[in-house]
Amino acid sequence: MFRFLGTARLVVVGGAISYRALFNWTTPPKFIGTLLVGPLLQVFFFVYPGRELGVVDDRFHLVGNAVLAASASCVYGGTMAVANERRYGTFGAVLLSPRHRVPLWTGRALPYVLNGLLVSGFVLTAASLVLGLPVPAGALPGLGLVLLGVLERGSRRRATLDTM
Numbered sequence: 001m002f003r004f005l006g007t008a009r010l011v012v013v014g015g016a017i018s019y020r021a022l023f024n025w026t027t028p029p030k031f032i033g034t035l036l037v038g039p040l041l042q043v044f045f046f047v048y049p050g051r052e053l054g055v056v057d058d059r060f061h062l063v064g065n066a067v068l069a070a071s072a073s074c075v076y077g078g079t080m081a082v083a084n085e086r087r088y089g090t091f092g093a094v095l096l097s098p099r100h101r102v103p104l105w106t107g108r109a110l111p112y113v114l115n116g117l118l119v120s121g122f123v124l125t126a127a128s129l130v131l132g133l134p135v136p137a138g139a140l141p142g143l144g145l146v147l148l149g150v151l152e153r154g155s156r157r158r159a160t161l162d163t164m
Contacts, residue, residue: 007103015107018081035119036126039069043127062127070120077112 046061085091094104121142127133 007100010099010103011107011110013107014104015110018108019111035069035073035115036122039065039072039119039123040126042069043123044130047127047131058131058133062124062131062133066120066123066127069123070116073119074112074116077115078109081108081112 043062043065046065047058050056050061051058082091085094097104
């Protein structure tokens with residue numbers, strides 16, 4: 001039981017601390033511009049020519065770009081974290097630590113996966129509303145939680161920046 005709690009603590013606390021320390025998009029304008037507005041504009045860039053050409057339905061472009069936004073967020077974030085580990089000289093200490101590698105790297109990857117899900121949910125919700133696509137009633141609670149997460153994250157970042 002104690003081993004499981006230690007591993008869970010390593011995954012959750014270690015991942016949260018490394019995410020907070022190594023995340024470059026610390027200001028709300030950077031986060032919003034890079035991870036929310038950029039993918040949203042990309043959806044519009046593909047949807048409007050797709051409508052004119054009549055190739056496929058808008059949902060095809062919407063879902064494809066939401067998946068792309070999530071994967072780009074995860075890949076860029078994970079790459080940025082490893083690069084910052086090397087830049088700040090902590091990469092060697094992480095690799096030489098006596099902790100198990102799987103929970104260590106799972107904890108460091110988990111915040112970026114959750115960030116990708118948040119970005120994807122935001123892109124799906126915002127683009128659906130702007131483009132006038134119907135949203136199934138069963139999806140509304142989950143999409144509302146995503147939007148609350150985006151708003152809460154921005155207010156938490158602002159509060160952190162105000163205390164610095």
